[in-house]
Amino acid sequence: MLVHICCSVDSHFFLEKLQKDFPQEKLTGFFYDPNIHPYSEYKLRLLDVERSCKKLGIELIEGEYDYESWLKAVRGLEKEPEKGARCEVCFDKRFLTSAQKALELGEDKITTTLLVSPLKSQEQLKHVGDDFHAKHGVEFIAVDYRSGGGTQDQSRVTKEEQLYRQDYCGCIYGLTMQREQQERLMDEMFSPISGQTLPASIEERLQLYTSRNELEDEGKAYRIVRQKFLNYRQFNVKLISGKKEIVDAHALSYSTLPRKRAQGRIEFAIEDVHYFNREEIKFITLQYFNDFFNTQYQSVRELIFNPPDVKKELQLREHICGFSYDLSPIIVVQHIPDTKLTLHIDAKLYEDTREKLIVL
Numbered sequence: 001m002l003v004h005i006c007c008s009v010d011s012h013f014f015l016e017k018l019q020k021d022f023p024q025e026k027l028t029g030f031f032y033d034p035n036i037h038p039y040s041e042y043k044l045r046l047l048d049v050e051r052s053c054k055k056l057g058i059e060l061i062e063g064e065y066d067y068e069s070w071l072k073a074v075r076g077l078e079k080e081p082e083k084g085a086r087c088e089v090c091f092d093k094r095f096l097t098s099a100q101k102a103l104e105l106g107e108d109k110i111t112t113t114l115l116v117s118p119l120k121s122q123e124q125l126k127h128v129g130d131d132f133h134a135k136h137g138v139e140f141i142a143v144d145y146r147s148g149g150g151t152q153d154q155s156r157v158t159k160e161e162q163l164y165r166q167d168y169c170g171c172i173y174g175l176t177m178q179r180e181q182q183e184r185l186m187d188e189m190f191s192p193i194s195g196q197t198l199p200a201s202i203e204e205r206l207q208l209y210t211s212r213n214e215l216e217d218e219g220k221a222y223r224i225v226r227q228k229f230l231n232y233r234q235f236n237v238k239l240i241s242g243k244k245e246i247v248d249a250h251a252l253s254y255s256t257l258p259r260k261r262a263q264g265r266i267e268f269a270i271e272d273v274h275y276f277n278r279e280e281i282k283f284i285t286l287q288y289f290n291d292f293f294n295t296q297y298q299s300v301r302e303l304i305f306n307p308p309d310v311k312k313e314l315q316l317r318e319h320i321c322g323f324s325y326d327l328s329p330i331i332v333v334q335h336i337p338d339t340k341l342t343l344h345i346d347a348k349l350y351e352d353t354r355e356k357l358i359v360l
Helices: 008-021 039-056 067-072 086-104 123-135 150-161 172-182 202-217 286-293 299-307 308-322
Strands: 002-003 029-031 059-062 109-112 221-243 243-248 262-263 266-270 273-276 282-284 328-334 341-359
Touching: 002 008, 002 086, 008 150, 029 039, 029 086, 039 059, 039 299, 059 150, 059 341, 067 086, 067 282, 086 123, 086 221, 109 123, 150 328, 202 221, 202 341, 221 328, 282 286, 286 299, 286 308, 286 328
Parallel strands: 002 029, 002 109, 029 059, 282 328
Antiparallel strands: 221 243, 221 341, 262 341, 266 273, 273 282
């Protein structure tokens, strides 16, 4: 039996149940999910599914990540709600490819872990699966592992196995509507051109779960815990000298301006930290930055495109301001300007949670 797999939270519990209920069937996992966006999220879910299949002794095949063809398939359905017409087209695409893979492998049965997801309609899935059975001769096995306490068992397995628990189906359109309803920043879509790994980002989670797998390979015990914290995303920074000249400037993480704009002059300096006369803004030179970190940046532009880790930036913030929770703008420039300045910072602070890996 070919089992289409969407994520480890659904698949681990689902595959365990299939192994028990269909002991005569050789199960083969098929990870085909071109709907998942961004690609880093796709890689993270695949990483966790690979781990689950390895633990359960199930062969896993990865399908093509043909995201552009998926976008074409759902074009015009971007505003459809969860469980609506877009989902049906998405199922059609994934089921067709899964059915073709089953035929290629000589399998006459397929099923999908989507059946156990509370975000999906089982009736919708059964309808699409039965239609494919009629057209392609591959039987769709529509098991119901959600009822009779199944959802609670699935949650238990998720906790016991310390699986990656994503909170959206993977679809960018579903995520957009979900975050709008929650009035939350869609920070899953943030991927700085600098390559900097942001707190609670998909990239940070990918690093964490990769480390988790390495610990398991080494036989080391661990726990993954969640922690609340104040998160930060920076949209735009611009520094203007006089009326027109744009000055290259790098704002350290957690630099904020309540009204996104401040005008004024630098009034004085203490120990090479230059104090602005508005909004507790502080300026330092690139040389100051290099001396603190023992780095060799030649220009602020180079720093902008290749900044240090956020944790390191926070070390510099604490050094300058005296404590970690300071939100004053700290701006790195090549040379300290002696003119009227206009600083623009568009950034957002918000409550968030992140995962932490603890080696026992």
